[in-house]
Structures are given as structure tokens and as C-alpha cells.
Amino acid sequence: MATSALSPAQPPAQPPAQPMLVNASRFRAAHAAEWERLERLVTRIEKRSIKALGDDDLLALPLLYRSALSSLSVARETSLDRSLVVYLEQLCTRAYFQLYGVPTLALSQLRRFFVHGWPAAMQALWRETLASFLLTVAAGIVGYVLVRGDPSWFFGIVGDGLAQGRDPSASAETLRQTLYGKHSDMLATFAAYLFTHNAQIAIFAFALGFAFAVPTVLLIVYNGLMLGAFMAVFVPKGLGYNFTGWIMIHGTTELFAIIIAGAAGFRIGTAIAFPGRQSRSDSAVQAGRTGATAMGGAVVMLAIAGLLEGIGRQIVLDDLSRYGIGLTMLVAWLLYFYLPRSRNGVVQA
Amino acid sequence: MAWFRRNREAKRPKGPLSLRRTFVTPEGVDLQIELGGAGVRAAAFMIDAFAMLILLIIATIVIALLFVASKETSLAILWLIGFFVLRNGWFTLFEMGGRGATPGKRVMGLRVVARDGARLTGGAVITRNAMREIEVFLPLSFLAAQSAQGLADSFLTIFALCWSGIFLFFPLFNRDRLRIGDLLAGTWVVRTVRGELGSDLAVPIERERRVFSEAALGLYGVYELQTLEEVLRSGREDAIATVAATIRRKAGLADDPDDREFLSDYYAALCARLERGLMVGRRRADKFG
Numbered sequence: 001m002a003t004s005a006l007s008p009a010q011p012p013a014q015p016p017a018q019p020m021l022v023n024a025s026r027f028r029a030a031h032a033a034e035w036e037r038l039e040r041l042v043t044r045i046e047k048r049s050i051k052a053l054g055d056d057d058l059l060a061l062p063l064l065y066r067s068a069l070s071s072l073s074v075a076r077e078t079s080l081d082r083s084l085v086v087y088l089e090q091l092c093t094r095a096y097f098q099l100y101g102v103p104t105l106a107l108s109q110l111r112r113f114f115v116h117g118w119p120a121a122m123q124a125l126w127r128e129t130l131a132s133f134l135l136t137v138a139a140g141i142v143g144y145v146l147v148r149g150d151p152s153w154f155f156g157i158v159g160d161g162l163a164q165g166r167d168p169s170a171s172a173e174t175l176r177q178t179l180y181g182k183h184s185d186m187l188a189t190f191a192a193y194l195f196t197h198n199a200q201i202a203i204f205a206f207a208l209g210f211a212f213a214v215p216t217v218l219l220i221v222y223n224g225l226m227l228g229a230f231m232a233v234f235v236p237k238g239l240g241y242n243f244t245g246w247i248m249i250h251g252t253t254e255l256f257a258i259i260i261a262g263a264a265g266f267r268i269g270t271a272i273a274f275p276g277r278q279s280r281s282d283s284a285v286q287a288g289r290t291g292a293t294a295m296g297g298a299v300v301m302l303a304i305a306g307l308l309e310g311i312g313r314q315i316v317l318d319d320l321s322r323y324g325i326g327l328t329m330l331v332a333w334l335l336y337f338y339l340p341r342s343r344n345g346v347v348q349a
Numbered sequence: 350m351a352w353f354r355r356n357r358e359a360k361r362p363k364g365p366l367s368l369r370r371t372f373v374t375p376e377g378v379d380l381q382i383e384l385g386g387a388g389v390r391a392a393a394f395m396i397d398a399f400a401m402l403i404l405l406i407i408a409t410i411v412i413a414l415l416f417v418a419s420k421e422t423s424l425a426i427l428w429l430i431g432f433f434v435l436r437n438g439w440f441t442l443f444e445m446g447g448r449g450a451t452p453g454k455r456v457m458g459l460r461v462v463a464r465d466g467a468r469l470t471g472g473a474v475i476t477r478n479a480m481r482e483i484e485v486f487l488p489l490s491f492l493a494a495q496s497a498q499g500l501a502d503s504f505l506t507i508f509a510l511c512w513s514g515i516f517l518f519f520p521l522f523n524r525d526r527l528r529i530g531d532l533l534a535g536t537w538v539v540r541t542v543r544g545e546l547g548s549d550l551a552v553p554i555e556r557e558r559r560v561f562s563e564a565a566l567g568l569y570g571v572y573e574l575q576t577l578e579e580v581l582r583s584g585r586e587d588a589i590a591t592v593a594a595t596i597r598r599k600a601g602l603a604d605d606p607d608d609r610e611f612l613s614d615y616y617a618a619l620c621a622r623l624e625r626g627l628m629v630g631r632r633r634a635d636k637f638g
Contacts, residue, residue, distance in 0.1 A: 109471050
């Protein structure tokens with residue numbers, strides 16, 4: 001055999017006209033139609049959406065995908081045609097992401113978020129939320145004590161832009177005016193401004209958690225200090241009760257939201273600093289997703305707080321109603337977040 | 350000869366192959382996905398940023414014109430909310446959609462995928478894009494605010510640039526090209542390539558194929574076969590002529606007037622021979638094997 005093979009004149013055993021029908025060619029001929037159909041379907045989904053497929057195609061899609069996958073396995077083992085293997089790899093990858101990787105529809109995602117995702121994230125974050133809350137309270141007390149001790153601290157903490165005349169030197173009457181006065185025409189615009197501003201802060205508080213939560217702590221502390229400083233301006237003038245009502249109507253929602261954003265940041269920071277038994281990246285991923293869910297919820301809360309502040313506070317001038325609305329919101333949030341429930345959202349006793 | 354071979358082995362996985370990653374589907378097949386490179390992703394981001402800027406400018410002009418016409422102060426709400434949604438929603442909403450990609454990423458052929466191969470969740474998308482706030486927008490708005498107040502001294506500028514630099518170049522310092530956002534969200538950005546199935550080079554044809562001796566076919570292995578495939582598909586006449594001449598010289602074959610036909614016949618014959626080897630468990634990796 002070896003000697004005869006050396007001579008080109010002597011052909012191998014196969015008929016000389018078509019001696020080299022290789023495996024890859026037969027394989028292509030047998031399956032090309034399926035691959036082409038899969039490719040057409042995937043292209044159509046990529047161009048529009050899964051809804052662009054009819055029932056037949058929808059049923060065929062997973063089957064075609066599996067057969068393309070097995071084609072890929074076979075081709076890798078038996079075929080030397082690189083373009084075939086590369087083509088099948090790309091086709092299977094595209095099909096995979098259309099079948100497994102696509103997020104569920106926006107509406108059902110939204111429903112899941114409100115029914116399950118958000119409360120679950122909040123329950124997972126209860127320790128961080130508590131820490132964030134205590135930090136706010138502590139900073140508030142510090143701010144209060146500082147400004148009561150030395151009113152010049154106020155300008156160090158709050159700054160002129162935000163104070164708008166509400167500083168320790170203002171008279172009781174001016175201060176009362178700020179609590180009940182009307183800023184009627186710009187009211188809704190003001191609400192929108194507050195919302196976008198606070199929401200941006202919340203997103204920062206979450207994202208900055210990445211730096212081992214240090215900037216988030218600073219943000220939360222600063223928020224508490226400001227609250228305490230304002231308190232220290234109003235309380236000595238006998239307006240403590242009124243000011244609390246003014247804050248309460250939107251504050252139970254807004255401050256809660258900022259505390260949550262802080263908690264989300266803490267979660268990320270601590271997950272990176274102290275990953276525990278998990279790998280650092282696994283722990284970060286888990287914390288990132290839980291935190292992001294809670295932070296997304298905080299943005300929703302801030303939108304509600306913006307409405308309450310911009311509109312509710314200007315319309316509701318009665319202290320008792322302000323307290324009522326604020327406390328109702330607080331209780332509603334607490335019930336929504338922490339009421340025990342099963343996975344599918346049914347409340348359990 | 351051994352040292353030479355090892356050298357070649359060591360070299361091959363480098364270069365463009367280094368962004369390929371194992372990605373096993375639930376069916377147990379490794380899809381070997383390709384990650385988006387830093388340059389492509391930067392380009393995608395620039396496209397998105399440019400689109401956002403254009404959109405912002407157009408919307409601002411429209412709202413300003415409406416305001417001049419109607420004196421309606423509540424138009425400011427539209428702008429405020431619109432700006433917020435544009436800044437925070439552009440990336441998030443597009444990536445939450447079915448394509449998992451912003452317009453910029455689509456243009457560059459990229460998509461965002463969960464690293465574990467599972468469905469891309471809203472939480473993951475929000476995470477990876479909330480991090481963009483501190484990667485890009487924070488130093489930018491910080492600088493803008495400071496320079497608006499005339500406070501942007503060189504120290505602050507340098508600080509902001511360093512800050513952004515750390516985050517912007519972060520993808521270059523890890524092998525999976527992850528941004529901080531990707532790291533936290535458990536996502537990565539992969540290339541979505543749409544390849545055509547090239548024609549079958551070894552398909553039976555009308556005319557009679559050249560027949561090669563075992564010695565002529567025994568020269569090469571799989572690596573050379575696939576290089577030959579590339580040369581044939583590229584269709585470059587000079588490359589084909591060079592390769593054909595080399596093969597003829599090595600195999601000691603006579604000159605042939607048609608290089609392309611000669612090569613495609615040689616390809617088909619070599620392919621058939623190597624495949625027969627595969628069937629009986631003899632994979633010949635390259636000409637040294």
C-alpha cells in the first residue's frame with residue numbers, strides 16, 4: 001500500500017471522478033435547512049421581538065436550537081471545516097441569548113418588582129436599613145446639639161443656598177411663614193426638581209457604596225446633620241411641633257428612601273470589604289442586585305415624596321393632617337416592606 | 350524540534366483569541382463566546398453619549414420654544430423629568446429591553462449578558478448603570494459645578510481626572526474587560542456576530558479532481574488545512590499563488606496552470622484524508638504532528 005500510494009497514477013479505492021465526498025459536506029447537506037430556518041427565526045426575533053413569530057415557528061424554535069447545538073458538538077468533533085464550526089457557534093450563541101438571556105417582558109418584570117422583588121430586597125437589607133436609620137438619628141442629634149450650642153455651626157452644615165433665610169437669626173414669624181406660606185405657581189416644578197435632585201443623590205449613595213461604603217456613610221451623616229440643624233433653628237422659636245409636621249408629610253417617605261439608598265450602599269460596601277465565605281465577586285454580585293432593587297424602590301418612593309412635598313404640603317396646611325398623612329405613609333411603607341409573605345406574594349399569618 | 354513546537358503552541362492562543370470565554374449552556378455545550386474589547390465598548394459608549402447629547406439639545410430647544418410661545422412654567426417639569434429619565438434611563442431601559450443593548454452597543458455588535466448565563470434581570474441592569482454615575486457622571490458634574498463657581502483649580506481637576514481614569518481604565522486591568530458596574534452586576538458584554546455559512550470547499554464538483562499521493566497529503570495537519578481554508582475563502586490571488594507554489598515545491602509536484610483549482614482540489618483531498626484519520630482517532634494537529 002505504501003509503495004503504490006507514492007505514485008500519483010494509482011488512484012485510491014474510490015471511483016476517481018468524485019473521490020472526496022467528505023463528512024463535512026454530507027453533514028452540511030443533511031442539516032443546512034434546519035440551520036437556515038433557525039437563523040431566519042433568530043434574525044426575525046432580533047429585528048423585532050419574539051412576538052414576530054407564529055405558533056409553528058415558536059414551537060419549532062427550541063427544537064431547532066437543540067439540533068443546532070448538537071450539530072455544533074458533532075461538527076467540533078468530526079469536521080475540519082472551520083467556517084462550519086464558526087458559523088454554528090455564532091448561530092447557537094445568538095439563539096441561546098434569544099431563548100435564555102432575554103429579560104422577561106417589562107410589564108411582568110414591573111409586577112414582579114412590586115409584588116416580590118422590592119419587599120424581598122428590603123427584608124434582606126433590614127440590618128443595613130437599621131444601621132442607616134440609627135446613623136441618621138445620631139447625626140441629627142449631633143447636628144441639633146451643635147447648632148443649639150453655637151448657632152454659627154448652622155452655616156457650616158447647611159449653607160446659604162438651602163437655608164433660604166431659615167437660619168438661627170430669623171424671627172419666629174419669618175420661620176412660621178416658611179412652614180405655611182404658599183409658593184403656589186412654581187409648586188409642581190418644585191416637586192419635580194426635588195424628585196430629580198433627591199433621586200440622583202439616592203443613586204449616588206448606592207453607587208458610592210462601592211468605595212467600602214465610606215462616602216455613603218458621609219452622605220447619610222450629612223443628611224442627618226442638616227435635619228438636626230434645621231430642628232435647632234425651629235425648636236427654640238417654639239415651632240418644633242409645626243416644623244415636625246412640615247417635615248413629616250413628605251419626610252417619612254423621603255427620609256426613609258434616603259435611608260434605604262444608604263442601606264443599599266452599605267450592603268455593597270460591606271459585601272466587598274467582608275465577603276465572608278463567598279468569593280469577593282460572588283458576594284459583590286449578590287449585594288449589587290439586592291441593593292439595586294432596593295435603590296430602584298427608593299427612587300419610586302422619592303417620586304411619591306416629591307408629589308407629597310410639592311403639592312400635598314402646599315395644600316395641606318393643618319398640622320394634624322400633615323402628621324396624619326406622614327404617619328399613614330410610614331405605616332404603609334413598613335407594612336408593605338416587612339409584613340411576612342410567601343414567595344409568590346401571598347401574605348401569611 | 351521539540352522546543353520549536355512548544356514555542357508555537359505557546360503562541361497560538363494569544364492575540365484575538367484571548368477574549369474567547371467558556372460559556373456552557375444548560376444543554377452542556379460550550380458556546381465559546383467572544384467578549385467585547387475595550388475599544389469597541391468605548392466606541393459604543395461614545396455613540397450613546399453623543400446620541401444622548403443630541404437628544405438633550407433638541408429637547409431643550411423644543412421646550413424653550415414652547416415656553417416662549419406659551420409662558421407655561423410647568424414646562425420646566427417636562428425638562429427636569431426628561432433630563433432625569435434620559436440620564437438614568439437611556440442605558441437601563443435599552444438594556445432591559447429584549448436586545449440587551451443600547452443603540453450604541455447595537456451598532457457595534459455588542460450585548461449585555463449575565464455572566465452565569467441566566468436571564469438578565471432588571472436588578473443587574475440597574476446596578477451596572479447606577480455605577481456609571483460614579484464612573485462617568487460624578488467627576489463630570491463635579492468638574493462642571495466647580496468650574497461654574499470658578500473654583501476648579503488644578504488640584505481638583507487632576508483629582509477628578511484621576512478618579513475617572515481609575516474607573517475608565519478599569520476594564521483594561523482585568524481579563525474579562527469588566528467595568529465596575531459589570532463586576533457588581535454580574536454581567537459582561539459579549540460580541541454578537543452574525544456570520545454567514547461559507548460555501549462548502551470540499552463539495553463534489555462536475556470536473557475531475559486532481560489526485561494526490563499519500564506523501565503529498567501527509568505533509569500537513571489540521572492547522573495547515575484551516576489556514577488553507579482561510580486563504581481560499583479570502584480569494585486573494587497573490588496569497589493563493591504563493592501557497593500553491595509552496596505546496597507544489599514541498600510535495601514535489603509539477604507546475605499547474607490553475608492555482609485556485611489546484612488548491613481547492615488539494616484542500617478537498619487533505620480534508621478527506623484528515624477526516625478519515627479522525628474517524629479512527631488519529632487527530633493530526635499540524636505539520637509537526
